[in-house]
Amino acid sequence: MKCVVLHESSKKIRIKIPIPCMSMYEADLVEYYIRNLETVQEVSVDERTGNAVVTFVNSSKKDKDSLFAWMSGFDPKNDRIKALVPENTGRVMNRRYEEKLLFSVTGMFLRKIFLPTPIATVRCVIKSIPYIFKGLAALEKGKLQVETLDGVAIAASVLRKDFDTASSIMFLLNIGEILEEWTRKKSINDLARSMSLNIDKVWLKTDGKEVQVGINQVLAGDHIVVRNSDIIPLDGKVIEGEMTVNQSVMTGESEPVVKSPGGYVYAGTVVEEGECLIEVTKVAGSGKFDQIVKMIEDSEKLKSDTEAKAYRLADRLVPYSLLGAGLTYLFTRNVTKALSFLMVDYSCAMKLSMPLAVLSAIRESREHRISVKGGKFMEAMAEADTLVFDKTGTLTHATPTLMDVVTFENRDPDEMLRIAACLEEHYPHSVANAIVKGAKDKGLDHDELHSKVEYIVAHGISSFLENERVVIGSYHFVIEDEKCIIPESEKDKLDAINTEYSRIFMAIGGRLAAVLCIFDPLREEAAEVIKELHTLGFKKICMMTGDNKKNAEAVAAKLSLDEFCAEVLPEDKAEFVRNERAKGHKVVMIGDGVNDTPALSEADVGIAILDGAPIAREIADITIASDDLRQLITLRKISTALMKRIKTNYRFILGFNSALIAGGLFGVMNPASSALLHNGSTILTGVKSMTNLLDK
Numbered sequence: 001m002k003c004v005v006l007h008e009s010s011k012k013i014r015i016k017i018p019i020p021c022m023s024m025y026e027a028d029l030v031e032y033y034i035r036n037l038e039t040v041q042e043v044s045v046d047e048r049t050g051n052a053v054v055t056f057v058n059s060s061k062k063d064k065d066s067l068f069a070w071m072s073g074f075d076p077k078n079d080r081i082k083a084l085v086p087e088n089t090g091r092v093m094n095r096r097y098e099e100k101l102l103f104s105v106t107g108m109f110l111r112k113i114f115l116p117t118p119i120a121t122v123r124c125v126i127k128s129i130p131y132i133f134k135g136l137a138a139l140e141k142g143k144l145q146v147e148t149l150d151g152v153a154i155a156a157s158v159l160r161k162d163f164d165t166a167s168s169i170m171f172l173l174n175i176g177e178i179l180e181e182w183t184r185k186k187s188i189n190d191l192a193r194s195m196s197l198n199i200d201k202v203w204l205k206t207d208g209k210e211v212q213v214g215i216n217q218v219l220a221g222d223h224i225v226v227r228n229s230d231i232i233p234l235d236g237k238v239i240e241g242e243m244t245v246n247q248s249v250m251t252g253e254s255e256p257v258v259k260s261p262g263g264y265v266y267a268g269t270v271v272e273e274g275e276c277l278i279e280v281t282k283v284a285g286s287g288k289f290d291q292i293v294k295m296i297e298d299s300e301k302l303k304s305d306t307e308a309k310a311y312r313l314a315d316r317l318v319p320y321s322l323l324g325a326g327l328t329y330l331f332t333r334n335v336t337k338a339l340s341f342l343m344v345d346y347s348c349a350m351k352l353s354m355p356l357a358v359l360s361a362i363r364e365s366r367e368h369r370i371s372v373k374g375g376k377f378m379e380a381m382a383e384a385d386t387l388v389f390d391k392t393g394t395l396t397h398a399t400p401t402l403m404d405v406v407t408f409e410n411r412d413p414d415e416m417l418r419i420a421a422c423l424e425e426h427y428p429h430s431v432a433n434a435i436v437k438g439a440k441d442k443g444l445d446h447d448e449l450h451s452k453v454e455y456i457v458a459h460g461i462s463s464f465l466e467n468e469r470v471v472i473g474s475y476h477f478v479i480e481d482e483k484c485i486i487p488e489s490e491k492d493k494l495d496a497i498n499t500e501y502s503r504i505f506m507a508i509g510g511r512l513a514a515v516l517c518i519f520d521p522l523r524e525e526a527a528e529v530i531k532e533l534h535t536l537g538f539k540k541i542c543m544m545t546g547d548n549k550k551n552a553e554a555v556a557a558k559l560s561l562d563e564f565c566a567e568v569l570p571e572d573k574a575e576f577v578r579n580e581r582a583k584g585h586k587v588v589m590i591g592d593g594v595n596d597t598p599a600l601s602e603a604d605v606g607i608a609i610l611d612g613a614p615i616a617r618e619i620a621d622i623t624i625a626s627d628d629l630r631q632l633i634t635l636r637k638i639s640t641a642l643m644k645r646i647k648t649n650y651r652f653i654l655g656f657n658s659a660l661i662a663g664g665l666f667g668v669m670n671p672a673s674s675a676l677l678h679n680g681s682t683i684l685t686g687v688k689s690m691t692n693l694l695d696k
Contacts, residue, residue: 001074006051010059011041013067015052019076022047024091029076032084036216037070039063047091083216083283090189097182104178108171124163127170128154144319146351152322160335172679176352179686186359202233203426205277212425220280227275227426228454229594231268231614236278238263243274270615317346321661328665337665349653349682354646356689361642364692368634369610369625375642377621380604382639383586387538388577388599390591391545391555392502392520393430394609395629400430400520402438403501407514408490416514418444420506423461423472430592430611431504434518468509474546476567478505478512486512499550527559529629536636540585544573546595574598590632592616607632634694641693649685656681 135151460473592612
């Protein structure tokens with residue numbers, strides 16, 4: 001495919017895609033295909049113009065040349081390219097709502113200009129009937145809701161033959177409903193896509209061997225392996241093994257379900273225990289998207305408590321508006337003044353501006369590579385006063401380095417590293433990744449020599465190699481729990497290891513075989529970030545780590561942490577978070593590993609690192625990119641600004657609309673002017689709510 005350059009700048013290029021009458025599906029194919037190119041940071045394809053705007057990570061000519069080379073391989077019929085596109089990209093939905101808004105606004109202006117008054121009057125009366133019936137239906141249920149207020153206001157305007165006011169009210173109510181529905185559906189769909197796209201690598205079993213491949217390389221009929229704490233990446237059927245699966249995210253079942261050969265598993269569910277070989281039935285992007293959407297809708301994750309309170313207050317004010325209108329007419333016998341109470345309500349602006357503010361904050365967070373699963377978590381982030389960090393892969397770099405392999409009883413270092421990498425690659429964690437990379441850098445390729453691998457959370461891994469049990473993990477696991485023996489004559493080797501290194505112990509046949517030394521340096525920005533977070537209102541910042549006490553103590557001193565705990569287990573982290581919440585603190589937990597997931601679940605806000613374990617990302621409420629902890633500062637600022645905006649909107653809506661009611665009551669303005677100013681302020685508040693919260 002040969003593309004034409006339309007415009008070019010240092011890091012951005014706009015090209016013409018040579019697909020005549022491009023469909024929305026073809027636009028998605030092109031967009032997700034270009035996104036799969038490593039040099040590309042962002043891409044947007046418009047099917048109406050056939051143009052693609054591509055932003056690159058760097059501004060080199062080589063990156064731009066790579067795009068054209070990449071596009072030469074584009075084939076819309078290729079199954080692997082089709083698999084890149086998620087089940088629901090949101091493009092069709094967005095276009096539908098854009099058209100709804102366009103037709104509503106255009107239709108209103110055309111009717112004003114061309115529609116004869118008698119026909120416009122008849123149309124207004126007919127259009128008012130559903131609104132009036134909605135109000136009556138609410139009354140029939142014994143409830144005074146905003147629908148009642150809208151119905152009474154429209155009915156009163158029609159009865160007074162003020163058809164312009166009635167039409168304006170209905171038009172703005174319709175616009176508000178479209179925007180509210182669009183923002184909610186877009187929020188839910190964005191969240192559902194982010195939840196269904198969190199896995200990028202799977203273990204593919206082919207010719208009796210396990211090979212790690214990209215999820216988009218897997219086709220229907222392929223066999224994949226899943227183990228303890230894995231998120232099942234694709235829908236499929238179990239053909240070998242047995243496991244228990246937590247599938248509450250899909251089915252609502254509270255208890256884990258046993259899966260054995262013949263059982264069906266869903267993408268997005270979590271393996272709690274066991275190991276299975278699965279035959280894939282649906283490729284990436286074609287799983288249970290609708291179930292995820294339903295789960296989100298049921299969970300009410302999108303609403304913050306402040307937002308929900310504003311909604312409830314808006315409904316509670318309806319009876320007072322009706323009472324005010326009745327009393328005004330009773331004392332003044334002036335219909336115009338009485339209608340001033342009905343022309344103005346607080347609900348429209350609140351129900352439009354609040355979700356728009358939340359959606360805008362979530363969108364702005366995404367621009368900073370922060371993925372937020374709902375407004376309630378941003379509210380909790382804004383109010384939190386306690387921050388708990390995991391150490392490895394969080395306060396330290398996500399890519400630690402293997403520095404040395406210390407062996408015992410004359411074992412070969414390369415052979416020990418090869419065995420360690422063979423075991424560790426099945427359960428990726430930042431330390432495990434360092435071991436796997438260390439073996440790869442030395443050219444130590446391996447076949448699967450071991451038997452079934454068992455993962456013990458927060459401790460390590462065990463397996464069998466040539467009938468000998470192999471265990472790899474922490475000192476606590478290998479030496480204390482497993483009672484493996486350190487050769488008496490070589491204990492000095494342990495003492496000689498640099499205390500700055502994290503140590504991973506490996507024993508074969510009950511005897512210590514090797515210690516893998518991992519250099520896990522602190523992130524350069526960590527101290528600055530913690531200082532700034534204190535400034536932004538966090539009163540207590542602490543660290544929970546499974547690492548040894550000396551290492552943890554040194555880290556805590558360098559970062560000026562308020563508190564730290566070393567050599568802790570997952571349940572210890574969760575207990576610490578639970579205790580802090582019991583004391584009345586709002587707690588944020590930040591981690592990247594399987595062992596952090598209990599604490600992430602217990603916290604008011606669980607934050608996962610993008611390169612961490614898939615299950616941690618799944619459980620977490622917020623995900624941040626791996627390369628810079630400063631995103632925590634950005635997240636705190638956006639969250640605080642969001643809550644300030646919601647409260648500002650709330651005060652403005654109450655104050656301005658109360659002033660309009662007072663103006664009508666004292667005869668300063670007529671009902672039509674009140675309705676115009678009320679509806680105009682509603683739209684303006686909504687537009688303001690969509691703007692960025694932080695300066696660029």
